[in-house]
Amino acid sequence: MDRQLxxxxxxxxxxxxxxVEFVLLRCEFCEEVSRRLRFNFRVSxxxxxxxxxxxxxxxxxxxxxxxxxxxxxxALQARITDQGSGFDPDRVxxxxxxxxxxxxxxxxxFLMRQLMDEVHYNDQGNAVTLVLRFQxxxxxxxxxxx
Amino acid sequence: MAFQVSREGDVLVxxxxxxxxxxxxxxxxxxxxxxxxxxxxxFLVDFSSTGYIDSSGLGVLVSLSKKIREQGGELRxxxxxxxxxxxxxxxxxxxxxxxxxxxxEGLQGF
Numbered sequence: 001m002d003r004q005l006x007x008x009x010x011x012x013x014x015x016x017x018x019x020v021e022f023v024l025l026r027c028e029f030c031e032e033v034s035r036r037l038r039f040n041f042r043v044s045x046x047x048x049x050x051x052x053x054x055x056x057x058x059x060x061x062x063x064x065x066x067x068x069x070x071x072x073x074x075a076l077q078a079r080i081t082d083q084g085s086g087f088d089p090d091r092v093x094x095x096x097x098x099x100x101x102x103x104x105x106x107x108x109x110f111l112m113r114q115l116m117d118e119v120h121y122n123d124q125g126n127a128v129t130l131v132l133r134f135q136x137x138x139x140x141x142x143x144x145x146x
Numbered sequence: 147m148a149f150q151v152s153r154e155g156d157v158l159v160x161x162x163x164x165x166x167x168x169x170x171x172x173x174x175x176x177x178x179x180x181x182x183x184x185x186x187x188x189f190l191v192d193f194s195s196t197g198y199i200d201s202s203g204l205g206v207l208v209s210l211s212k213k214i215r216e217q218g219g220e221l222r223x224x225x226x227x228x229x230x231x232x233x234x235x236x237x238x239x240x241x242x243x244x245x246x247x248x249x250x251e252g253l254q255g256f
Contacts, residue, residue, distance in 0.1 A: 104205035
C-alpha cells in the first residue's frame, strides 16, 4: 500500500461503505492484523465517516469529508475531517450508562474509543484521528497462541 | 433488498442480508413498524447473513424493540457472528435484547 492515502468524499452516507472497502483493500498487506483491521478499524472508520457527514457537516450535501490514511511501521492512522464548526467530544455521554442504554443514538464515538488504540480530536472538534497500533496486535496474538 | 421478511407460525422473521447500517436502517424500521401497525407482535431479526452492523443499526434495533414492547410485543435477535456479538457486548446492548445462537432457538418458546 502507499504510505499515505488521501481523498475526499461528498457528504453522502451512501459513499461510506465503498470508501471503507477502498481503504481496507489498500491495507491488505497488513495480514498480521487482519481481524483488528477488518473489524475494529472498519467499524471505527465507518463510524467516523458517518459522524462527519451527519453531525459535523450537518447533512449538508454541499460539504465534503477529507480522509487521510497513513501507514507507518508501527501503526495505521486515519484522520477524518469535516467542514463543520466542531464539537466537544468530552460532552458526549457514556451510552452504556443505565440512563443512556435505551437511546437510539450516541454509540459511534464510544465504539471508536473501544475498538481503536487511540482516538484523538483536534481542538476545533471537526477532525478525528484513529490509531491502530501493530505492535500491540502482535503481542495479543502471541498471548493468544501461548 | 437487504431485508427478507418471512413467517414462522405467529413470528415474523426478518433476515438481514449484508449490512444494517446508516444507509439502510430506515428501510428496516419502516418495514417492521408497518407490520407492527398491522398487529404483529412477535419479531425475530436473524443475522445469519449479516456481515456488519454500525451504531445506527444498533440504534434502530433499540428503537424498534422499545416500540414493539410498548405494543405488548417482543423483538428477539438471533445468529450473531462473533464480531456482531462483540458490538452488542461492548455497548451492553446484550443486556437489552434476548439474543439466541440460532433462528430455531430464537423461535422456541416465543
